[in-house]
Amino acid sequence: MRDLYEKFAYDYDEFGPIEDYLGDEKTFFNKLFSEHGVKTVLDCACGTGQHVLMLAQSGYNVWGSDFSKSMLEVAHKNLQKKDCSIPLYQCDFRFLEQVFERKFDAIVCLTNSLPHLHTDEDLLTALRSMKNRLNQNGLLVLTQGTTHFTLTLPSIEVVVNRPDFSRIFVKEHDGRFQTIHVLDLFHSAERLESNQYDIVYRILLDEEYKRLLTQAGFTNIRMYGDYKMNHYDEKSWRLIVVAEA
Ligand SMILES: C[S@@+](CC[C@H](N)C(=O)[O-])C[C@H]1O[C@@H](n2cnc3c(N)ncnc32)[C@H](O)[C@@H]1O
The missing domain is CATH 3.40.50.150 (Vaccinia Virus protein VP39)
Incomplete structure (x- = not known):
């Protein structure tokens, strides 16, 4: 695994x-x-x-x-x-x-x-x-x-919104699985970096x-x-x- x-x-x-x-x-x-x-x-x-x-x-x-x-x-x-x-x-x-x-x-x-x-x-x-x-x-x-209910919500969700960092979920699902693309954006002078993690959940x-x-x-x-x-x-x-x- x-x-x-x-x-x-x-x-x-x-x-x-x-x-x-x-x-x-x-x-x-x-x-x-x-x-x-x-x-x-x-x-x-x-x-x-x-x-x-x-x-x-x-x-x-x-x-x-x-x-x-x-x-x-x-x-x-x-x-x-x-x-x-x-x-x-x-x-x-x-x-x-x-x-x-x-x-x-x-x-x-x-x-x-x-x-x-x-x-x-x-x-x-x-x-x-x-x-x-x-x-x-x-x-x-x-x-x-x-x-x-949450499966009916818009597919883009801003989960963290700070001056130095944003975490955005982009979600998609079919009847059986939900994928959450986690987009981490660090946007300060100290840390300028973006990362993506894709997590697939069984619904x-x-x-x-x-x-x-x-x-x-x-x-x-x-x-x-x-x-x-x-x-x-x-x-x-x-x-x-x-x-x-
Ligand atoms: C979304 S995180 C939640 C972590 C924590 N429970 C929380 O509430 O913040 C999912 C966690 O499940 C763990 N996990 C996934 N599959 C697992 C498995 N088969 N056995 C043990 N841990 C597992 C991951 O490593 C991760 O730490």
């Missing part, structure tokens, strides 16, 4: 200060996890470590893993800066048992990470691997910005998730449309999937 984030990792956090967008997520996880008595959490696509940091700061016992060595390198640096020590491992989330002997009360796979897998076979392998590393009735949480919406999660043996599957726990519908900006092992 190719690491799509090998170079992108080092600029990934240009999305902006995480505190700006993690507030609602923090409240969501605290509510969900306290209702289910969650103490141990694995973020199996931890990326640059923003969610493991947030969860550790909220008092959970946290582990992180990711396929991308570059993302993990950035995560290590981000955690170091915050004086926070969290075990991080390189691991493909289709094969968690190869790295993790222990089980967790919750596994999270956030911000369009699972849809990097394109076939039912790979998706089921990943979901079964996640179920296998969860304690009985453990929680799986998946989140993404791809929804029935997974509520019905597909229900089918795949049920096939993988999960129960009590629910879909939220935002971090305030409103139900997912055709107008939602977000799809948040919660299921029990």
Whole structure:
């Protein structure tokens, strides 16, 4: 499997200060996890470590893993800066048992990470691997910005607009896949550079998730449309999937 984030990792956090967008997520996880008595959490696509940091700061016992060595390198640096020590491992989330002997009360796979897998076979392998590393009735949480509604939005989106840097998404999709061309434009005297990263996601919406999660043996599957726990519908900006092992 190719690491799509090998170079992108080092600029990934240009999305902006995480505190700006993690507030609602923090409240969501605290509510969900306290209702289910969650103490141990694995973020199996931890990326640059923003969610493991947030969860550790909220008092959970946290582990992180990711396929991308570059993302993990950035995560290590981000955690170091915050004086926070969290075990991080390189691991493909289709094969968690190869790295993790222990089980967790919750596994999270956030911000369009699972849809990097394109076939039912790979998706089921990943979901079964996640179920296998969860304690009985453990929680799986998946989140993404791809929804029935966001798929109807204009294909060009300015995601970051700063005097020195712009990040533009150019999106295209057919019924099954969505490609996001990420255009990073650095336009200051210190850094004049443009980079493009092309990421192809399998389009997974509520019905597909229900089918795949049920096939993988999960129960009590629910879909939220935002971090305030409103139900997912055709107008939602977000799809948040919660299921029990
Ligand atoms: C869009 S980023 C999201 C990162 C992070 N969860 C966040 O919210 O910022 C997707 C992440 O999924 C990881 N990823 C993709 N396929 C993976 C796989 N098979 N196993 C583990 N990680 C994977 C990528 O390396 C990348 O870090």
